[in-house]
Amino acid sequence: MTDTPLLHYTLRLADTALILGHRLSEWVGHSPVIEEDLAFGNMGLDLIGQARSLYSYAGEIEGKGRDEDALAYLRDAGDYRNILLVEQPNGDFATTMVRQLLYAAFAHPYFETLTHSSDATLAAVAAKAAKEMAYHLRHSAEWTIRLGDGTDESHARAQAAVDELWPYTGEMFECDEIERALVEAGVAVDPATLRARWDKTISEVLSEATLSRPDNGYMQSGGRVGRHSEHLGHILSELQFLQRAYPGATW
Amino acid sequence: MTATVPDHDLRERAWAAAATVCDPEIPVLGIADLGILRDIKIDNGTVEAVITPTYSGCPAMNMIALEIEVALENAGFAKPKVTTVLSPAWTTDWMTDEGKAKLKAYGIAPPAVKSGRRALFGDQSVACPHCGSSDTALISEFGSTACKALWRCKACAEPFDYFKCI
Numbered sequence: 521m522t523d524t525p526l527l528h529y530t531l532r533l534a535d536t537a538l539i540l541g542h543r544l545s546e547w548v549g550h551s552p553v554i555e556e557d558l559a560f561g562n563m564g565l566d567l568i569g570q571a572r573s574l575y576s577y578a579g580e581i582e583g584k585g586r587d588e589d590a591l592a593y594l595r596d597a598g599d600y601r602n603i604l605l606v607e608q609p610n611g612d613f614a615t616t617m618v619r620q621l622l623y624a625a626f627a628h629p630y631f632e633t634l635t636h637s638s639d640a641t642l643a644a645v646a647a648k649a650a651k652e653m654a655y656h657l658r659h660s661a662e663w664t665i666r667l668g669d670g671t672d673e674s675h676a677r678a679q680a681a682v683d684e685l686w687p688y689t690g691e692m693f694e695c696d697e698i699e700r701a702l703v704e705a706g707v708a709v710d711p712a713t714l715r716a717r718w719d720k721t722i723s724e725v726l727s728e729a730t731l732s733r734p735d736n737g738y739m740q741s742g743g744r745v746g747r748h749s750e751h752l753g754h755i756l757s758e759l760q761f762l763q764r765a766y767p768g769a770t771w
Numbered sequence: 772m773t774a775t776v777p778d779h780d781l782r783e784r785a786w787a788a789a790a791t792v793c794d795p796e797i798p799v800l801g802i803a804d805l806g807i808l809r810d811i812k813i814d815n816g817t818v819e820a821v822i823t824p825t826y827s828g829c830p831a832m833n834m835i836a837l838e839i840e841v842a843l844e845n846a847g848f849a850k851p852k853v854t855t856v857l858s859p860a861w862t863t864d865w866m867t868d869e870g871k872a873k874l875k876a877y878g879i880a881p882p883a884v885k886s887g888r889r890a891l892f893g894d895q896s897v898a899c900p901h902c903g904s905s906d907t908a909l910i911s912e913f914g915s916t917a918c919k920a921l922w923r924c925k926a927c928a929e930p931f932d933y934f935k936c937i
Contacts, residue, residue, distance in 0.1 A: 541828075555911035555921060562913035569828025573857060644858030648827045651860065651937040659912040 525698045527581045528601065529708055530642070531591070532744050534574035535602035537649075538592055539752070540623060541567030542759055546610055556613075559659060563620070566652040573645045593763035597752045604743040605688035607752045611681065614667050614674065618681040621660035625721040626692045628653040629714045638706040661725045668729025679731050690739025692718075778813045785811045785818045788846035792838045795831050796916045799877045802835060806865025809856065818843055819852040823861045825937075826917040863936045875900045880922065880933040897933050899924035 544564035551557035575588035586594075605623060610616045631653055634646035667678040693711045695703065702708035726733050742748070762769060789811060790803035802808045802822065810821040820839050824832045836853040843851035863882035866874075871881035880900045898905050904926035914921040919932040 555913075558915065558921075559911055559913035562917050565828035565830070565917055566826055567828070569824070569826060573827060640858065644856075644860070645827075647860035648824070648857060652827060655912060655935070655937075662912075 524581065525702050526639070526707065527578055528698050529702055530574055530578040530581060532601040532603075533642075534571045534578055534591070535600045536606050537567045537574065538571035539600070539602040539755060540606035540620075541565070541571060542755055543606065543610055544616070544620075547616065552613055560616075563656050563659070566649075566656070570645060570649045570652070573648075577641045577645070589763070593760045597748050597756055598746045600748065600752060600756070601744050601746060602748075602752075603688070603691045604740050604749055605685065605691065607743070607749060607755060608685060608688060609751055611684075612677055614664075614677040615681040615684065617660050617663040617667065618678060619685055620656060621664050621725065622685055622689055622722070623692075624653050624657035624660055625725075626689075626711075626714065626718050628657045629717050630709055630711065633709045633714065636706075637708070642707065657721075661721075664725055664731070665729040668726070668731040675730065678729065682726065682731055683734055686734040686736075687738060687740050690736065691741045691743060694741065694744065696744070781813050781816070781818070782811050784846060785813070785820070785843060785848055785851075788842045788848070789820045789839050792835060792842050795834050795838075797874070797877065797879065799873045800870055802839075804867050804870030804873065806861060806863075806867070806870075807835065808839075817850065817852065818848045819854055821854050821856055823856050823859075825861050829917055831916075861937075863934065866934075874934060878931060879919065880931055882934050882936040897922055899927060899929065900931055901929045902927040 541564045544560045544567065547560040548557060548564070551560055571592070572588050575591045578591055579586045579588060605619060608615075608619060610619075628650060631646040631650035635643050635650060637643040637646065664678060667674040669675070670678075693715055695710055695712060699708050699710075703710045723733060740749075743752075786803070786808075789808055790801050792802050792808075794800050794802060794805055794807070797805075805825070807822050807825065808820065809823050812819040812821065820843065822832070822835065822839070832855065836855070839853050840851050866882065874881045878900050880897050883895065883897050895909070896905055897907050899907050899922075902924060904924055906925045907922050908925060910921040910923050910930065912920050914932050918934060918937075920935050921930065922933045923930045
Protein backbone atom coordinates (compact mmCIF):
# COMPACT_ATOMS: atom_id res chain seq x y z
CA MET A 521 0.00 0.00 0.00
CA THR A 522 1.31 3.41 -0.94
CA ASP A 523 0.90 4.95 2.46
CA THR A 524 1.53 8.61 1.78
CA PRO A 525 0.90 11.13 4.56
CA LEU A 526 -2.13 12.47 2.66
CA LEU A 527 -3.65 8.99 2.38
CA HIS A 528 -2.98 8.28 6.04
CA TYR A 529 -4.50 11.61 7.07
CA THR A 530 -7.59 11.21 4.89
CA LEU A 531 -8.18 7.73 6.31
CA ARG A 532 -7.89 9.07 9.86
CA LEU A 533 -10.66 11.56 9.14
CA ALA A 534 -12.75 8.97 7.29
CA ASP A 535 -12.39 6.23 9.92
CA THR A 536 -13.24 8.58 12.78
CA ALA A 537 -16.40 9.70 10.95
CA LEU A 538 -17.44 6.15 10.01
CA ILE A 539 -16.92 4.60 13.45
CA LEU A 540 -18.78 7.38 15.26
CA GLY A 541 -21.53 7.24 12.64
CA HIS A 542 -21.81 3.48 13.16
CA ARG A 543 -21.95 3.91 16.94
CA LEU A 544 -24.82 6.40 16.61
CA SER A 545 -26.64 4.08 14.23
CA GLU A 546 -26.64 1.45 16.99
CA TRP A 547 -29.18 3.61 18.83
CA VAL A 548 -31.72 3.46 16.03
CA GLY A 549 -34.75 1.61 17.39
CA HIS A 550 -33.40 1.81 20.96
CA SER A 551 -33.58 5.50 21.85
CA PRO A 552 -35.62 6.66 24.83
CA VAL A 553 -37.97 8.71 22.63
CA ILE A 554 -38.71 8.79 18.90
CA GLU A 555 -37.26 12.30 18.44
CA GLU A 556 -33.89 11.17 19.76
CA ASP A 557 -34.05 8.04 17.65
CA LEU A 558 -34.38 10.32 14.61
CA ALA A 559 -31.65 12.60 15.90
CA PHE A 560 -29.14 9.75 16.29
CA GLY A 561 -30.10 8.43 12.88
CA ASN A 562 -29.60 11.85 11.32
CA MET A 563 -26.31 12.54 13.02
CA GLY A 564 -25.07 9.07 12.13
CA LEU A 565 -26.04 9.70 8.51
CA ASP A 566 -24.10 12.98 8.44
CA LEU A 567 -21.00 11.21 9.72
CA ILE A 568 -21.31 8.25 7.35
CA GLY A 569 -21.82 10.72 4.49
CA GLN A 570 -18.62 12.51 5.47
CA ALA A 571 -16.85 9.14 5.64
CA ARG A 572 -18.05 8.17 2.16
CA SER A 573 -16.65 11.33 0.56
CA LEU A 574 -13.37 10.89 2.41
CA TYR A 575 -13.04 7.18 1.55
CA SER A 576 -13.68 7.90 -2.12
CA TYR A 577 -10.93 10.51 -2.01
CA ALA A 578 -8.60 8.13 -0.14
CA GLY A 579 -9.19 5.56 -2.87
CA GLU A 580 -8.22 8.14 -5.51
CA ILE A 581 -5.07 9.12 -3.63
CA GLU A 582 -4.04 5.50 -3.24
CA GLY A 583 -4.72 4.79 -6.90
CA LYS A 584 -5.03 1.03 -6.47
CA GLY A 585 -8.65 0.79 -7.48
CA ARG A 586 -10.04 0.51 -3.96
CA ASP A 587 -13.36 2.33 -3.61
CA GLU A 588 -15.20 3.58 -0.53
CA ASP A 589 -16.68 0.14 0.14
CA ALA A 590 -13.35 -1.67 -0.07
CA LEU A 591 -11.80 0.79 2.37
CA ALA A 592 -14.68 0.61 4.84
CA TYR A 593 -15.47 -3.09 4.66
CA LEU A 594 -12.21 -4.83 3.87
CA ARG A 595 -9.63 -3.35 6.22
CA ASP A 596 -8.95 -4.94 9.59
CA ALA A 597 -8.84 -3.20 12.96
CA GLY A 598 -5.08 -2.59 12.82
CA ASP A 599 -5.53 -0.63 9.59
CA TYR A 600 -8.22 1.62 11.05
CA ARG A 601 -6.95 5.03 12.19
CA ASN A 602 -9.92 6.51 14.02
CA ILE A 603 -9.42 8.16 17.39
CA LEU A 604 -10.21 5.96 20.40
CA LEU A 605 -12.95 8.27 21.69
CA VAL A 606 -15.37 7.39 18.88
CA GLU A 607 -15.09 3.61 19.30
CA GLN A 608 -15.99 3.71 22.99
CA PRO A 609 -19.25 1.89 23.72
CA ASN A 610 -22.49 3.86 23.66
CA GLY A 611 -23.20 3.09 27.32
CA ASP A 612 -26.30 4.93 28.46
CA PHE A 613 -27.91 7.94 26.74
CA ALA A 614 -25.72 10.34 28.74
CA THR A 615 -22.51 8.57 27.70
CA THR A 616 -23.41 8.76 24.01
CA MET A 617 -24.44 12.41 24.30
CA VAL A 618 -21.29 13.44 26.19
CA ARG A 619 -19.11 11.57 23.69
CA GLN A 620 -20.89 13.46 20.91
CA LEU A 621 -20.32 16.76 22.70
CA LEU A 622 -16.61 16.09 23.27
CA TYR A 623 -16.14 15.21 19.61
CA ALA A 624 -18.42 17.85 18.04
CA ALA A 625 -16.86 20.65 20.10
CA PHE A 626 -13.59 19.63 18.43
CA ALA A 627 -14.84 18.65 14.97
CA HIS A 628 -16.86 21.81 14.37
CA PRO A 629 -13.91 24.26 14.59
CA TYR A 630 -11.65 21.61 13.04
CA PHE A 631 -13.66 21.37 9.83
CA GLU A 632 -14.24 25.13 9.80
CA THR A 633 -10.47 25.54 9.73
CA LEU A 634 -9.99 22.73 7.22
CA THR A 635 -12.16 24.63 4.72
CA HIS A 636 -9.00 26.74 4.16
CA SER A 637 -6.96 23.65 3.25
CA SER A 638 -4.82 23.90 0.13
CA ASP A 639 -6.30 20.52 -0.79
CA ALA A 640 -9.49 21.35 -2.70
CA THR A 641 -11.26 18.03 -1.98
CA LEU A 642 -10.59 18.11 1.75
CA ALA A 643 -11.70 21.75 1.83
CA ALA A 644 -14.96 20.85 0.06
CA VAL A 645 -15.73 17.93 2.38
CA ALA A 646 -14.89 20.14 5.36
CA ALA A 647 -17.26 22.90 4.25
CA LYS A 648 -20.19 20.49 4.43
CA ALA A 649 -18.99 18.75 7.58
CA ALA A 650 -18.51 22.04 9.45
CA LYS A 651 -22.18 22.92 9.00
CA GLU A 652 -23.28 19.45 10.07
CA MET A 653 -21.04 19.34 13.13
CA ALA A 654 -22.43 22.71 14.27
CA TYR A 655 -25.82 21.04 14.65
CA HIS A 656 -24.30 18.04 16.44
CA LEU A 657 -22.59 20.42 18.83
CA ARG A 658 -25.73 22.36 19.59
CA HIS A 659 -27.81 19.23 20.08
CA SER A 660 -25.31 17.42 22.31
CA ALA A 661 -24.56 20.57 24.33
CA GLU A 662 -28.25 21.14 25.02
CA TRP A 663 -28.69 17.53 26.13
CA THR A 664 -25.59 17.59 28.32
CA ILE A 665 -26.95 20.70 30.07
CA ARG A 666 -30.40 19.13 30.43
CA LEU A 667 -28.96 15.91 31.89
CA GLY A 668 -26.33 17.52 34.12
CA ASP A 669 -28.71 20.13 35.46
CA GLY A 670 -31.61 17.67 35.65
CA THR A 671 -32.37 15.08 38.31
CA ASP A 672 -29.87 13.54 40.73
CA GLU A 673 -29.92 10.41 38.59
CA SER A 674 -29.29 12.19 35.27
CA HIS A 675 -26.63 14.38 36.89
CA ALA A 676 -24.79 11.36 38.27
CA ARG A 677 -24.91 9.57 34.92
CA ALA A 678 -23.73 12.61 32.97
CA GLN A 679 -20.86 13.19 35.40
CA ALA A 680 -19.87 9.51 35.19
CA ALA A 681 -19.85 9.82 31.38
CA VAL A 682 -17.62 12.91 31.45
CA ASP A 683 -15.20 11.22 33.88
CA GLU A 684 -15.09 8.00 31.89
CA LEU A 685 -14.55 9.62 28.48
CA TRP A 686 -12.17 12.40 29.54
CA PRO A 687 -8.98 10.29 29.14
CA TYR A 688 -9.87 9.88 25.45
CA THR A 689 -9.99 13.61 24.68
CA GLY A 690 -6.22 14.21 24.56
CA GLU A 691 -5.78 12.18 21.39
CA MET A 692 -7.83 14.69 19.36
CA PHE A 693 -5.12 17.31 19.83
CA GLU A 694 -2.13 15.16 18.92
CA CYS A 695 -0.13 16.01 15.83
CA ASP A 696 2.47 13.42 14.79
CA GLU A 697 5.11 13.59 12.06
CA ILE A 698 2.65 12.32 9.46
CA GLU A 699 0.41 15.32 10.03
CA ARG A 700 3.09 17.86 10.84
CA ALA A 701 4.32 17.88 7.24
CA LEU A 702 0.75 18.28 5.97
CA VAL A 703 0.12 21.12 8.42
CA GLU A 704 3.21 22.90 7.14
CA ALA A 705 2.05 22.39 3.55
CA GLY A 706 -1.30 24.02 4.41
CA VAL A 707 -3.20 20.78 3.83
CA ALA A 708 -4.02 19.66 7.39
CA VAL A 709 -5.13 21.54 10.48
CA ASP A 710 -2.84 21.76 13.49
CA PRO A 711 -5.23 20.54 16.19
CA ALA A 712 -3.22 22.29 18.92
CA THR A 713 -4.51 25.61 17.57
CA LEU A 714 -8.08 24.52 18.42
CA ARG A 715 -7.33 23.61 22.03
CA ALA A 716 -8.32 26.97 23.55
CA ARG A 717 -11.60 27.06 21.66
CA TRP A 718 -12.47 23.48 22.65
CA ASP A 719 -11.55 24.18 26.29
CA LYS A 720 -13.80 27.23 26.32
CA THR A 721 -16.78 25.47 24.72
CA ILE A 722 -16.52 22.43 26.98
CA SER A 723 -15.99 24.49 30.15
CA GLU A 724 -19.01 26.65 29.37
CA VAL A 725 -21.27 23.68 28.69
CA LEU A 726 -20.10 21.69 31.71
CA SER A 727 -20.46 24.69 33.97
CA GLU A 728 -24.01 25.36 32.77
CA ALA A 729 -24.71 21.65 33.22
CA THR A 730 -23.40 21.88 36.84
CA LEU A 731 -20.90 19.16 35.93
CA SER A 732 -17.31 19.26 37.07
CA ARG A 733 -14.51 19.19 34.58
CA PRO A 734 -11.93 16.46 35.25
CA ASP A 735 -8.22 17.25 35.47
CA ASN A 736 -6.14 16.40 32.43
CA GLY A 737 -4.42 13.28 33.74
CA TYR A 738 -3.19 10.31 31.73
CA MET A 739 -4.56 10.37 28.21
CA GLN A 740 -5.24 7.26 26.11
CA SER A 741 -3.72 7.28 22.66
CA GLY A 742 -2.91 5.09 19.67
CA GLY A 743 -6.05 4.85 17.56
CA ARG A 744 -4.61 7.08 14.85
CA VAL A 745 -1.73 4.65 14.28
CA GLY A 746 -3.90 1.53 14.46
CA ARG A 747 -3.61 0.61 18.15
CA HIS A 748 -7.21 0.24 19.24
CA SER A 749 -9.25 -0.78 22.23
CA GLU A 750 -10.97 -4.18 22.05
CA HIS A 751 -14.20 -2.42 21.08
CA LEU A 752 -13.20 -1.71 17.47
CA GLY A 753 -12.97 -5.41 16.56
CA HIS A 754 -16.51 -5.92 17.77
CA ILE A 755 -17.74 -2.92 15.77
CA LEU A 756 -16.05 -4.20 12.61
CA SER A 757 -17.41 -7.72 13.07
CA GLU A 758 -20.88 -6.26 12.79
CA LEU A 759 -20.11 -3.57 10.22
CA GLN A 760 -18.09 -5.83 7.90
CA PHE A 761 -19.79 -9.20 8.34
CA LEU A 762 -21.90 -9.13 5.19
CA GLN A 763 -19.11 -8.11 2.81
CA ARG A 764 -16.70 -10.59 4.41
CA ALA A 765 -19.17 -13.47 4.26
CA TYR A 766 -20.57 -12.62 0.81
CA PRO A 767 -17.83 -10.69 -1.02
CA GLY A 768 -19.21 -8.17 -3.49
CA ALA A 769 -22.81 -8.63 -2.37
CA THR A 770 -25.07 -5.78 -3.45
CA TRP A 771 -28.67 -4.84 -2.73
CA MET B 772 -29.07 15.39 -31.43
CA THR B 773 -27.84 17.12 -34.53
CA ALA B 774 -24.84 19.38 -34.41
CA THR B 775 -26.90 22.20 -35.81
CA VAL B 776 -28.71 22.86 -32.54
CA PRO B 777 -26.76 25.52 -30.65
CA ASP B 778 -25.39 24.43 -27.28
CA HIS B 779 -27.26 27.08 -25.32
CA ASP B 780 -30.58 25.85 -26.69
CA LEU B 781 -29.66 22.31 -25.75
CA ARG B 782 -28.61 23.49 -22.33
CA GLU B 783 -31.91 25.26 -21.78
CA ARG B 784 -33.88 22.21 -22.82
CA ALA B 785 -31.77 19.93 -20.64
CA TRP B 786 -32.08 22.28 -17.66
CA ALA B 787 -35.86 22.37 -18.04
CA ALA B 788 -35.98 18.55 -18.20
CA ALA B 789 -33.71 18.06 -15.18
CA ALA B 790 -35.57 20.71 -13.20
CA THR B 791 -38.75 18.62 -13.36
CA VAL B 792 -37.15 16.14 -10.95
CA CYS B 793 -38.42 16.56 -7.40
CA ASP B 794 -36.83 15.79 -4.09
CA PRO B 795 -38.40 12.40 -3.20
CA GLU B 796 -38.90 13.52 0.41
CA ILE B 797 -40.47 16.86 -0.56
CA PRO B 798 -42.43 16.07 -3.71
CA VAL B 799 -43.56 19.67 -4.27
CA LEU B 800 -40.05 21.02 -4.59
CA GLY B 801 -38.02 20.71 -7.78
CA ILE B 802 -34.27 20.25 -7.53
CA ALA B 803 -33.75 23.64 -9.18
CA ASP B 804 -35.96 25.35 -6.57
CA LEU B 805 -33.92 23.59 -3.88
CA GLY B 806 -30.59 24.66 -5.33
CA ILE B 807 -29.45 21.06 -5.73
CA LEU B 808 -29.19 21.36 -9.52
CA ARG B 809 -26.05 23.48 -9.99
CA ASP B 810 -25.25 23.33 -13.67
CA ILE B 811 -25.90 21.71 -17.02
CA LYS B 812 -22.89 21.21 -19.26
CA ILE B 813 -23.05 20.35 -22.94
CA ASP B 814 -20.07 18.68 -24.52
CA ASN B 815 -20.42 17.51 -28.13
CA GLY B 816 -24.13 17.00 -27.72
CA THR B 817 -23.64 14.97 -24.50
CA VAL B 818 -25.30 16.45 -21.48
CA GLU B 819 -23.93 16.46 -17.96
CA ALA B 820 -26.01 17.55 -14.97
CA VAL B 821 -24.10 18.80 -11.94
CA ILE B 822 -25.74 18.37 -8.56
CA THR B 823 -24.70 18.99 -4.96
CA PRO B 824 -26.00 17.24 -1.84
CA THR B 825 -27.82 19.19 0.88
CA TYR B 826 -26.15 17.05 3.58
CA SER B 827 -23.14 14.73 3.27
CA GLY B 828 -25.24 11.68 4.03
CA CYS B 829 -28.44 12.65 2.21
CA PRO B 830 -29.87 9.28 1.08
CA ALA B 831 -32.00 10.97 -1.58
CA MET B 832 -29.01 11.83 -3.76
CA ASN B 833 -28.79 8.44 -5.53
CA MET B 834 -32.48 8.55 -6.27
CA ILE B 835 -32.27 12.14 -7.53
CA ALA B 836 -29.31 11.30 -9.79
CA LEU B 837 -31.20 8.34 -11.23
CA GLU B 838 -34.31 10.40 -11.86
CA ILE B 839 -32.31 13.12 -13.61
CA GLU B 840 -30.87 10.52 -15.97
CA VAL B 841 -34.36 9.25 -16.73
CA ALA B 842 -35.74 12.78 -17.23
CA LEU B 843 -32.91 13.68 -19.60
CA GLU B 844 -33.25 10.46 -21.59
CA ASN B 845 -36.98 11.04 -21.88
CA ALA B 846 -36.22 14.51 -23.22
CA GLY B 847 -34.10 12.94 -25.96
CA PHE B 848 -30.61 13.23 -24.52
CA ALA B 849 -28.69 9.99 -25.00
CA LYS B 850 -26.39 8.73 -22.24
CA PRO B 851 -26.66 11.71 -19.92
CA LYS B 852 -24.14 12.03 -17.10
CA VAL B 853 -24.82 13.17 -13.55
CA THR B 854 -21.90 14.46 -11.53
CA THR B 855 -21.91 15.28 -7.83
CA VAL B 856 -19.82 18.17 -6.56
CA LEU B 857 -19.25 19.14 -2.93
CA SER B 858 -17.91 22.63 -3.44
CA PRO B 859 -19.26 25.21 -2.93
CA ALA B 860 -21.21 23.61 -0.09
CA TRP B 861 -24.98 23.74 -0.44
CA THR B 862 -26.73 26.40 1.57
CA THR B 863 -30.39 27.15 2.18
CA ASP B 864 -29.63 30.61 0.76
CA TRP B 865 -29.79 29.00 -2.70
CA MET B 866 -33.41 28.04 -2.28
CA THR B 867 -35.55 30.18 -4.58
CA ASP B 868 -38.37 32.35 -3.19
CA GLU B 869 -40.74 30.25 -5.27
CA GLY B 870 -39.30 27.17 -3.58
CA LYS B 871 -39.83 28.68 -0.15
CA ALA B 872 -43.44 29.52 -0.97
CA LYS B 873 -44.04 25.94 -2.19
CA LEU B 874 -42.53 24.53 0.99
CA LYS B 875 -44.79 26.65 3.14
CA ALA B 876 -47.87 25.69 1.16
CA TYR B 877 -46.88 22.03 1.64
CA GLY B 878 -46.75 22.49 5.42
CA ILE B 879 -42.98 22.77 5.91
CA ALA B 880 -41.67 26.00 7.41
CA PRO B 881 -39.04 27.38 5.01
CA PRO B 882 -35.59 28.44 6.29
CA ALA B 883 -36.26 31.64 8.22
CA VAL B 884 -33.02 33.58 8.16
CA LYS B 885 -29.79 33.71 6.23
CA SER B 886 -27.42 30.85 7.03
CA GLY B 887 -24.43 31.52 9.21
CA ARG B 888 -23.31 31.38 12.81
CA ARG B 889 -26.28 33.41 14.07
CA ALA B 890 -28.70 31.02 12.39
CA LEU B 891 -26.99 28.14 14.13
CA PHE B 892 -26.33 29.49 17.59
CA GLY B 893 -28.70 32.41 18.03
CA ASP B 894 -32.28 32.15 19.21
CA GLN B 895 -34.57 31.02 16.45
CA SER B 896 -38.03 32.22 15.65
CA VAL B 897 -40.00 30.09 13.20
CA ALA B 898 -43.51 30.86 12.04
CA CYS B 899 -46.04 28.01 11.92
CA PRO B 900 -46.69 27.09 8.23
CA HIS B 901 -50.28 26.15 9.11
CA CYS B 902 -51.63 29.15 11.04
CA GLY B 903 -48.79 31.67 10.77
CA SER B 904 -48.33 32.08 14.52
CA SER B 905 -44.83 32.71 15.77
CA ASP B 906 -45.69 31.14 19.13
CA THR B 907 -43.79 27.96 18.28
CA ALA B 908 -41.26 25.69 20.00
CA LEU B 909 -38.56 23.28 18.92
CA ILE B 910 -39.32 19.61 19.60
CA SER B 911 -36.17 18.15 18.09
CA GLU B 912 -33.15 19.51 16.27
CA PHE B 913 -33.44 16.59 13.85
CA GLY B 914 -36.60 15.74 11.98
CA SER B 915 -37.80 13.20 9.43
CA THR B 916 -34.89 13.96 7.11
CA ALA B 917 -31.40 15.40 7.62
CA CYS B 918 -32.45 18.79 6.29
CA LYS B 919 -35.37 19.32 8.66
CA ALA B 920 -36.03 19.95 12.36
CA LEU B 921 -39.23 19.14 14.22
CA TRP B 922 -41.27 22.01 15.70
CA ARG B 923 -44.71 22.48 17.18
CA CYS B 924 -47.11 25.38 17.14
CA LYS B 925 -48.50 26.41 20.52
CA ALA B 926 -51.32 28.38 18.87
CA CYS B 927 -52.86 25.71 16.63
CA ALA B 928 -51.22 22.74 18.42
CA GLU B 929 -49.97 21.22 15.13
CA PRO B 930 -46.47 19.78 14.84
CA PHE B 931 -44.54 20.77 11.72
CA ASP B 932 -41.23 20.29 9.94
CA TYR B 933 -38.83 23.20 9.66
CA PHE B 934 -36.25 23.34 6.89
CA LYS B 935 -33.02 24.09 8.79
CA CYS B 936 -30.76 26.98 7.79
CA ILE B 937 -27.30 25.83 6.86
